[in-house]
Every structure is written in C-alpha cells, then in structure tokens.
Amino acid sequence: MHSDLFRQPEFLTEDDHPIHRVRCPIHGFIHYSGNERKIIDHPLFRRLRYIRQLALTELVYPGASHTRFEHSLGVMEIATKLFDTLAARYGSLMEDKFRTVAGFEDRPMGKARQYVRLAALLHDIGHASFSHAVEKVVNQGGGHEVLTCQIVANEDLLGGLLNRLYGEETAAFIARIIRGEKNLAPQLALLHALVSGEMDADRTDYLIRDSLHCGVEYGHFDYKRMIESIALCENDLGGLDIALNRDGIHTFEALILARYQMNTQVYYHRLRQLYDEYLIRYHQALGEDIPDTPEKVIAQNDVTMLARMIQEAQTNSSERSIWAKRIINRDHHRLIYDSGFNATVKDIKKSNNMFGDLQRRYPDRQFIITVPSPRIHSLLTPNSEENEKLVDLQLIDRDGKGQSLGFESRILGKVPETFRCALIFVNVGEDEQTLRDEIARTAKSLSKE
C-alpha cells in the first residue's frame, strides 16, 4: 500500500509559498502564503476576530473568550497536515482520482492541497454573531454553512478575490468542498472529509482549542499521533475514504471520548444551554432589527451585539431589555429538572408534558425547557441502530487489509452515537430556595407518574 515515493507539498505559484507566519497557542507557528494573507486580511475574514468560538460559554468558563479567527487558522493547519500525510503515502492514488474531475486535469495535487487549505480556512466565515447559539433565528434559520457558501461563492463578497488569486471556478469549488453536498464530485469528497468528517481538522482543532481556553482537560487527545495514523482506502464504488492505520486506534478512541466529554461538560453545560436560549429570545425580540438577511448578519458580530445589549440592559423599555439584563447581569433561571444525558424520545415526550403541567401549576412563574440532542459520532459499531447513515471507518492492518474500526474497538461501541436530555428551568430568585425546592420536588414526582 505504501508504494508511493514521498511527495513534497506542491505550490501552484510563487505567491502560494508559505512565507508568512503567525503564532498559535496550539500549533506553534502557522505558516501561510501571500495569497492567503490577502484572504486573511479581508474584512469578511477579519470579522471572525469579533465572533467568539463558544458564544456565552465565557459566563460559565471565563477563559472561553477565544474567537473563530484563531480556530479557522488552526483548522487550515491541521487539514494541511492531514493532506500532506496522505499525499506522502497515497499520492498516486489521490492524483489519479482527482485528475478525472473537470478543472483538475492540470496539477491535481497542488490544486487539491490549496483548495483544502482554503476550505478549512473559510469553513466558518458565515457564522452569525454568537456562533451556533442563534443560528435558528437569524438569517431565517439558514445556518452558518449556507451563509459560508454564499460568502465564498459570491463574486461581490469573497468569490471575486478567490477567483482572481487562484483562477476561475475556484470560489465555486471551495464552496462545494465546504458544504460537501450533492454538487461536490464524489472524487473530491475526500477533501470535504478532511475538513469536516469523522476524523477531521475542524473537530480536532476545536476540541483541543476549546479545552485549552476553557481550562478543562476533557478535549485533549494525541492528535499528532492521529495525523500520523491517517490512511486511505478505496470504497466499493471506487471513491476514496479516510481510514486509520491500526496503530492509531487508541488515539481515535480518545478523540471520540473527548467529543463525548466536551459535549456533556462544556458545549451542553446546563447554563450554556440556558444562555443560548436567552440569546434566541433576545434576537426574536429584535423585531425588524433581527439579522434576517445575509447582509444584516455580516454587518453584526459579538462586539456590536453585546454593546447593544449593555445599553438595553440599563432600560426597562422593551422585552429585549428583559433578556439583555439576564445576559449582561448574569441573572439566570434555576434548574429544577434534569432528565440526564441518556433520555429516550419517550423521556423527552414526558418532560415536555411535565413542562406543560408545571406551567399550569405555577402560572406566575416562567419556565424554560431545553432539549439538546447532539451527535457524538457516526461510526458503525455492533450497537448501531441504523447502518445506512453511519460511516464504516476502516482500520488498516500491516498487510493492507481493512477491518471495521467500530467493530474492532472495544470502546467505540460503548460510546453513544448521540445523547439527549431535557432540562427545565424556572425564574426564582436566590432568596426563593424553598419555592425552588418545592417545584423541583413536584417535577420529580411528575416524572415518576
């Protein structure tokens, strides 16, 4: 399998050599080219300096004030390392595959490497203020991927610059690679998987970076070993899938455990969920000012929105001020029910009924329910419920034969693919502990009915 000669990275032009560098708390120095510098210095990319990676998580973990800007650079760095590791071992195979795609006939490896760097760098450029927290309500619920692709592909936004620097059609290709959707050629699906897959640059960077800034250890794993262990295999249809050499199994297991721990302890911390809900309600109360178009989303960032909230928290003039006060004064509802992270759909339904009951029993109190259901992994394991949606990641032995990683690992089958919980909060003051306890008891007894 490792029949390829070692390949050096290929640069498309003189202006694509990495002559600039910037310090990163995770990766040391990140190098980038003159052309890439023009993108990094573009106002749309600079905007990411003012969008925090983890929204209001800083109210729970005060160190979590890092931004999408440094994360994007980190993803570019890891994606490049993954690509170069694969190119060194499977260069001919990759080249043959990429060369079949229209537009990749000339210098397919240099082009693929540059495109994966750009896709990684720009994968988050469409984030609204407060990142994921308010995605449901801004830009008509389109989500950041939709806006990212619009920004990248639109000639008047970033598309024009990309096409001028790297040639026509570049912007369209990058948007397809980022989105990984049906309009991406299956031959290039590998590039999307390197940025956003089961063993990808995006998650690797954010787990480690978020851990560092939050001051927790949950997200750390030996990602350098994972990069060294990455492999490729051809699937039944002739496409290329990311695989793992057998010696990387333990670091991959650690990655999945890190995802589980970070989701339960940081990303879906109960207070983080509650403050996300406040952000949603604040934005819903913005009326005509809600960023409901791409132009309005791009015009805002965390700094502009927080400045507005600080002002409105000092007034009593609107519903907005209620939610602004909650956020700015860190004055939150109190948890009275937690279903636990293993809730079934039936449990959620029950929690939902309970939420209605509590509202009827305590009509002068405001209740809030949150029901997150994040995915931890999509790997096929012996416990998988639905095979078709899952990724059968291959573990490659020394003889080049593949085994199903999810079946080989003794640990992955034990980590849930997803977790689900329902949390119910109520607005009681700190001096109303007795009432809070009473409501919590009521909730507990309702949950047992």
Add this chain to the structure above:
Amino acid sequence: MGLLLTGTQDQALLAFVISEARKVADQHRSYLGRTAVQKIMYFLNNAGVPMRYRFVIHHFGPFCEQILSDSELLIADSVIEDQSTKPKYSDYAPGEALDELVTLHRQAIEPWRETIENAIRNLAPFDADIMEATATLDYIYREQLAIRNGNPTKESVIAKFMKIKGDKFQQQDIERLYDAMCASKAFN
C-alpha cells in the same frame, strides 16, 4: 398540549411527508422507517421542494442528520408516532398533533403536494434494496457528471451499476428505477 419543541416550516414539511408516505406504505403493507424518510426528503430536495435540510453524500447514500433529530422532536410533540415494536427499527405514522403543525405552514406546503405525492409513489414500497440502489445510482451519476465533458447516460450509469453490484439486482429493475429517478428530478 401545544407544540413546544417543533414549529418550523421544515418540521411541518417533514411531518406532512411522513403522513403522505404512511398512506402509501399502508397500501403496500410496508414499514415507513427512518431510511425511507431520508431518501424521500432527499429526492424532494432535488425536485426543488423548499427546505433547509442539508444532505451529505457518501457511498451509503445521502443523509441529513437534522431530519433524524427533527423526527425525534416531532415524536416528542406527538406530531408523529413511531409504531415500531422492535427497538432498532422505526415505523413512522401521523400523531395527534400533526394537523396543528402542518396547518401552521399549509400555505408553503400546498403548492408542492403533487411533487411530494409523485416522489412517494415512485419510491414505494420503500424497501432496503430500492434505497441501496437509488443511493448507488445517484453516486455513479454524480461521479460521471464531474468528469471533463462528462455526460452521464442511462447506459453508462447502469453499466457501472451492474459492474459494481454484480447479480444482486436485475438490470430491468434498475432501468425502471433510473427512469423514476429522472422523473422525480433526482439528478438535478
């Protein structure tokens, strides 16, 4: 009990599609599982039905994670039910709150009713082989489309399909399926 966890247009569309597909599944005495719903929604997306669901393509076929989590929220809000008695399977049917949610977005859904009904009819009776075959045809078509001057034809796509799948499928069945996919604009 009002709707607490659901209310978006996408969720209403998903619920409506499930209720329509259930009728067809009943005629065929078949199940309506998660995979079938994913594929129906994928083809509706290709046919231009407005939705924000995003499908990732891999060799197991198109898949949208949001549809899976929205289905669970629809169950929690009693908009749909999962009638399967086997823990690893699903069998969706309309729930008591279906009309409440669909009515909220009736105006947006109604113009697409015929497209939805056609796509469901073409994919019935939603069995695993059909799902596997549609995913593979879709993959091959897109692979050939990406090649310079690529012009995937029915012959070229089916020839590669038969080469990959061997004698697992009858060629005439795959040709029929290919035609149905063209009719439902699956290759848009």
